[in-house]
Amino acid sequence: MPSQFPPREARSIEQYQAEVLGLVRPDSRVESVPLAAASGRVLARDVVSPVSIPVFANSAMDGYAVRYADVVAAPVTLRVVGDVAAGSSADPMAGPGECVRIMTGAPLPTFADTVVPLEDTDAAFGPAGRAPGDEATTTITHAPQAVGTYVRHAGEDFAADARVAVAGTEITAGVAAELAAVGLVSVPVRPRPVVAVRSTGDELVTDGSPLGRGQIYESNSFALAAMLAGDGADVRRSEAARDDAEALAAWLDEVDADLVVLTGGASVGAYDVVRDVLLGAGGTFRSVRVQPGKPQGWAVWKGTPVLSLPGNPLSAALSYQLFVQPMLDRLLGRPAREWLTAVAGAAWTSPAGRRQLVPVRLSTGADGRLIAVPAHRRGSASHLVSSLAEADGYCSVGEDVTAVAAGDLVAARWL
Amino acid sequence: MPSQFPPREARSIEQYQAEVLGLVRPDSRVESVPLAAASGRVLARDVVSPVSIPVFANSAMDGYAVRYADVVAAPVTLRVVGDVAAGSSADPMAGPGECVRIMTGAPLPTFADTVVPLEDTDAAFGPAGRAPGDEATTTITHAPQAVGTYVRHAGEDFAADARVAVAGTEITAGVAAELAAVGLVSVPVRPRPVVAVRSTGDELVTDGSPLGRGQIYESNSFALAAMLAGDGADVRRSEAARDDAEALAAWLDEVDADLVVLTGGASVGAYDVVRDVLLGAGGTFRSVRVQPGKPQGWAVWKGTPVLSLPGNPLSAALSYQLFVQPMLDRLLGRPAREWLTAVAGAAWTSPAGRRQLVPVRLSTGADGRLIAVPAHRRGSASHLVSSLAEADGYCSVGEDVTAVAAGDLVAARWL
Numbered sequence: 028m029p030s031q032f033p034p035r036e037a038r039s040i041e042q043y044q045a046e047v048l049g050l051v052r053p054d055s056r057v058e059s060v061p062l063a064a065a066s067g068r069v070l071a072r073d074v075v076s077p078v079s080i081p082v083f084a085n086s087a088m089d090g091y092a093v094r095y096a097d098v099v100a101a102p103v104t105l106r107v108v109g110d111v112a113a114g115s116s117a118d119p120m121a122g123p124g125e126c127v128r129i130m131t132g133a134p135l136p137t138f139a140d141t142v143v144p145l146e147d148t149d150a151a152f153g154p155a156g157r158a159p160g161d162e163a164t165t166t167i168t169h170a171p172q173a174v175g176t177y178v179r180h181a182g183e184d185f186a187a188d189a190r191v192a193v194a195g196t197e198i199t200a201g202v203a204a205e206l207a208a209v210g211l212v213s214v215p216v217r218p219r220p221v222v223a224v225r226s227t228g229d230e231l232v233t234d235g236s237p238l239g240r241g242q243i244y245e246s247n248s249f250a251l252a253a254m255l256a257g258d259g260a261d262v263r264r265s266e267a268a269r270d271d272a273e274a275l276a277a278w279l280d281e282v283d284a285d286l287v288v289l290t291g292g293a294s295v296g297a298y299d300v301v302r303d304v305l306l307g308a309g310g311t312f313r314s315v316r317v318q319p320g321k322p323q324g325w326a327v328w329k330g331t332p333v334l335s336l337p338g339n340p341l342s343a344a345l346s347y348q349l350f351v352q353p354m355l356d357r358l359l360g361r362p363a364r365e366w367l368t369a370v371a372g373a374a375w376t377s378p379a380g381r382r383q384l385v386p387v388r389l390s391t392g393a394d395g396r397l398i399a400v401p402a403h404r405r406g407s408a409s410h411l412v413s414s415l416a417e418a419d420g421y422c423s424v425g426e427d428v429t430a431v432a433a434g435d436l437v438a439a440r441w442l
Numbered sequence: 443m444p445s446q447f448p449p450r451e452a453r454s455i456e457q458y459q460a461e462v463l464g465l466v467r468p469d470s471r472v473e474s475v476p477l478a479a480a481s482g483r484v485l486a487r488d489v490v491s492p493v494s495i496p497v498f499a500n501s502a503m504d505g506y507a508v509r510y511a512d513v514v515a516a517p518v519t520l521r522v523v524g525d526v527a528a529g530s531s532a533d534p535m536a537g538p539g540e541c542v543r544i545m546t547g548a549p550l551p552t553f554a555d556t557v558v559p560l561e562d563t564d565a566a567f568g569p570a571g572r573a574p575g576d577e578a579t580t581t582i583t584h585a586p587q588a589v590g591t592y593v594r595h596a597g598e599d600f601a602a603d604a605r606v607a608v609a610g611t612e613i614t615a616g617v618a619a620e621l622a623a624v625g626l627v628s629v630p631v632r633p634r635p636v637v638a639v640r641s642t643g644d645e646l647v648t649d650g651s652p653l654g655r656g657q658i659y660e661s662n663s664f665a666l667a668a669m670l671a672g673d674g675a676d677v678r679r680s681e682a683a684r685d686d687a688e689a690l691a692a693w694l695d696e697v698d699a700d701l702v703v704l705t706g707g708a709s710v711g712a713y714d715v716v717r718d719v720l721l722g723a724g725g726t727f728r729s730v731r732v733q734p735g736k737p738q739g740w741a742v743w744k745g746t747p748v749l750s751l752p753g754n755p756l757s758a759a760l761s762y763q764l765f766v767q768p769m770l771d772r773l774l775g776r777p778a779r780e781w782l783t784a785v786a787g788a789a790w791t792s793p794a795g796r797r798q799l800v801p802v803r804l805s806t807g808a809d810g811r812l813i814a815v816p817a818h819r820r821g822s823a824s825h826l827v828s829s830l831a832e833a834d835g836y837c838s839v840g841e842d843v844t845a846v847a848a849g850d851l852v853a854a855r856w857l
Binding site: 133201206251339386393 | 481
């Protein structure tokens with residue numbers, strides 16, 4: 028079967044993105060997973076706090092729970108008539124001129140309105156120090172600034188029924204802490220999208236054996252699997268496929284995934300098997316106005332979306348960022364990643380009429396500007412696998428730009 | 443046993459960092475893991491490419507392998523006398539006025555010095571298109587810019603014996619691709635540091651049951667476990683411990699880890715059990731000039747370093763970033779993370795004499811400046827767990843700064 032040629036009219040990145048995003052829809056299923064296993068997962072529902080946090084007014088410091096009126100004219104000496112530890116449910120009473128020793132996090136006794144930290148009492152001074160806990164009195168040396176100083180008020184962090192996290196939120200360390208703090212022990216998350224990934228090409232060697240003329244070591248599946256896993260997919264990586272249309276079709280028949288990502292065989296060459304197989308199944312190939320990553324294609328194979336990415340390592344990795352990663356976002360209901368604005372730290376050329384994607388190293392200058400320097404060791408050829416290894420981000424240069432000067436603004440993302 | 447009080451002389455962040463870094467030494471052990479399972483691991487040795495990459499000159503495009511001298515005066519029509527696919531070891535000959543069809547990645551025939559892409563031939567034009575492969579001649583419509591155009595030269599990416607990655611490199615998607623591309627099927631990595639993490643405190647509730655007066659839900663172990671895993675540790679998370687010195691000591695006797703991280707019980711309160719237990723074992727507690735995160739401590743328990751972090755969620759998380767994360771870097775031989783320079787996007791106050799750490803949201807302005815805005819919903823109290831959930835980075839404000847104005851420069855890191 029000959030390749031379709033010439034490719035249909037070229038598409039912008041956004042046009043092709045919209046096309047492939049149409050292949051998937053947000054997963055409506057919900058899994059409940061223990062919070063300790065939820066890191067990196069995506070919330071399926073808004074989370075509402077069942078309680079106020081804190082549930083009770085408590086002390087922000089180790090020190091003394093006092094009435095502000097008693098200490099406003101410090102230095103003043105108070106009788107210590109009680110003790111509240113963190114975790115205690117005690118609510119000791121104290122009269123005028125009296126106070127209660129209190130630990131960080133312990134509930135503020137009802138009589139008190141203010142906390143004086145140890146550092147603002149005589150307990151904190153003297154060369155030998157003194158163990159708190161054995162005193163009958165304490166001298167407040169510095170008056171608190173206002174009523175309520177060092178008191179954490181009930182509901183200060185969340186009111187009961189406050190929405191603490193919205194559906195689509197990725198569970199970072201901080202989000203996990205927040206969900207734990209409102210009492211969740213398991214969380215509703217979206218299933219991980221199952222993504223099958225496979226490189227294709229007769230030239231690929233996968234077992235590390237010496238290369239013959241015409242051969243290269245397969246690398247795309249490793250990069251894609253790592254990016255997919257980092258973006259929340261359940262990755263099924265297969266060994267590279269030979270350029271055998273029948274075998275590829277048979278594998279596609281068998282594969283069980285939410286999405287299949289293939290690399291290689293996508294161009295307009297006579298042996299571009301992925302292209303031929305997917306076109307034969309009613310697929311679509313586009314010339315996308317991007318460098319690298321121009322030849323892109325997709326099909327729906329027995330209900331499963333299949334994406335065909337170019338085989339050059341850099342093209343494949345950047346095509347992943349542009350097209351596959353947003354499909355995962357959509358499946359998971361996660362917001363799309365934002366672009367940053369960076370300053371080019373060097374000059375380079377860019378092709379007319381095509382968006383250029385450039386692996387970069389990102390840093391900041393002394394003035395706080397984000398600086399992007401191409402990570403290429405040499406040139407900008409799409410086969411330089413070293414550039415991706417050295418990059419921590421990538422830039423996007425507009426279609427109409429043919430030369431980037433040092434100091435120009437470019438769109439950038441962290442990798 | 444009473445707490446030691448007052449704390450010994452305060453330390454700067456750097457002084458305390460140096461102290462705890464002295465507790466661990468770089469792991470010299472090497473594990474060999476399959477490349478497909480190596481994502482996030484840290485290389486134990488430099489990796490040298492056993493081969494030149496590419497191993498042979500090859501075509502960067504689908505098109506025709508030509509002699510530059512034959513096409514410099516394009517348009518010119520050449521006879522097509524052969525065909526080289528990617529993965530082919532063929533090396534067809536062609537005489538003057540002849541060319542060979544070539545696919546992307548296929549080895550450049552010995553006779554040829556230049557590749558003309560399909561787009562620069564008559565094969566690319568005409569409304570119906572034409573399948574490449576069935577032609578006897580092709581007309582080169584545009585001359586290549588120079589000899590060697592669209593040729594990828596042997597060794598262009600790596601020379602044989604080139605050092606492609608150094609020990610201490612974290613295996614990102616790009617690094618995995620690079621290691622695969624030079625033929626590695628397994629990689630030498632450092633063992634994951636085994637880190638036991640446990641929260642302590644009688645006030646902690648871990649099963650989601652309703653909170654009584656004085657109680658809070660435990661959250662630190664979830665944040666720390668997520669951060670530790672993200673930083674390459676093999677995490678052993680235990681349920682929260684009660685304030686029971688004997689039980690804590692018994693657990694420390696049993697725990698099998700490269701590093702133990704405890705939270706809570708580290709302050710100067712009378713019930714600060716972690717402090718008491720670690721001091722009893724010859725440990726050291728310091729007042730560190732940082733907000734939040736002032737009370738820090740460590741001990742070596744039967745040969746295992748134990749770190750005591752404050753119990754406030756934000757203090758614990760930021761203390762992790764300052765002290766635990768660098769210990770992992772040291773164990774793994776990974777370079778320390780760098781600080782970025784950002785611009786404060788709002789005004790806030792900072793305590794005199796203490797470094798201030800502020801969870802922030804990072805974005806960029808229209809001029810490419812990295813902007814840091816505090817992620818606090820309200821105030822800057824260290825108990826606001828929501829601020830960490832909303833942050834994607836944190837800022838560090840100098841000890842001598844008491845007020846940050848919008849537009850001031852601050853040190854920042856991504857979380």
